[in-house]
Amino acid sequence: MAMAALKIPLETPPYASESSRWLAVTRRDQRADGAFYYSVKTTGVYCRPSCASRLARRENVRFHASRMDAERAGFRPCKRCRPDGASPEARNAALVAEACRTIAQAGPEDAPDLEALAKAAGMSRFHFHRLFKSVAGVTPRAYAASLRADRLRRDLPRSRSVTEAFYDAGFNSSGRFYAQAGDLLGMAPREFRAGGKGAAIRFAIGRCSLGAILVAATAKGVCAVSLGDDPDRLARELQDRFPNAALAGDDRDFAKQVAWAVGLVETPGSGSDLPLDLRGTAFQLRVWQALRRIKPGETASYGEIARRIGKPRSARAVAQACAANAVAVAIPCHRVVRKNGDPGGYRWGVERKRALLMREAEKTIR
Helix, strand or coil: CCCCCCCCCCCCCCCCCHHHHHHHHHHCCHHHECCEEEEECCCCEEECCCCCCCCCCHHHEEEECCHHHHHHCCCEECCCCCCCCCCHHHHHHHHHHHHHHHHHHHCCCCCCCHHHHHHHHCCCHHHHHHHHHHHHCCCHHHHHHHHHHHHHHHHHHHCCCHHHHHHHCCCCCHHHHHHHHHHHHCCCHHHHHCCCECCEEEEEEEEECCEEEEEEECCCCEEEEEEECCHHHHHHHHHHHCCCEEEECCCCCCHHHHHHHHHHHHCCCCCCCCCECCCCCHHHHHHHHHHHCCCCCCCEEHHHHHHHCCCCCCHHHHHHHHHHCCECCCCCHHHEECCCCCCCCCCCCHHHHHHHHHHHHHHHHC
């Protein structure tokens, strides 16, 4: 007996109808840029949907699939939104990237101030500051500070003295440097300069359903939770981070911290009252704080996290902050997925990420 063919309705692509396109134009929807263009009969120009020009009357507007179609119809590009060039987002990203290069090339002692950066970008101080923060996720001053911290961490181990290192990194006073040293380095400057020499880092390794699990802590709190297949490799990776630190394993009291971490893996939502020693930029710390507010069984996209911290255009930076997280499960970066629901990347393996998400979803349903 012949079977009837199953008809599956095709999903209508966005902005396929003229009504949806007109709605995007009235809203100046940046998401529609590149999907189509529109022209205005009375002015003879064509624009991006997000063009900030005065809204034309509907009867004077035509829609085009590409800018070439609009030009073949006799329309010229708008001088305001420049539909024949890079998108505003791309231009803004290029401006900020150039500013970042300028800051990096100048060095910590000669880093340009906000006035100079804004002038080079052809903007007011206020507009440039807002643009830089929206694209980079931090202010120009915070970005310069992060470069200064990076230089300090790189040069301190090979400098002739701590004083030489902090002056070379752009700290203009010893008081300012030592006030920030603990947050920047996670330990005393002399200990960091010696590769962690003299610093006490306790660690223990156990087993969980996802393989080996390592927990390490400084005097401030837990600084690492790592997952893997090879316990010895996890220990080597910790030692590589602090080659001269006093790593203390086989501590029965500290082994209780492994039980805490295993509990986070096996029993989502069991909670965590242990202090964490988190080291990162101001932007990374904001992202990690937002991640800790995602409940077990829930997920959020990188873009959603960017919006929650007030940086809607910083989805890529959010992804980088997730990748920089060194405290698995306690900072639940596994609950951040791509916009289409795909799990995306994970520092400790995508399969572990899928397993964690599946386990949390099952626990929530129960």
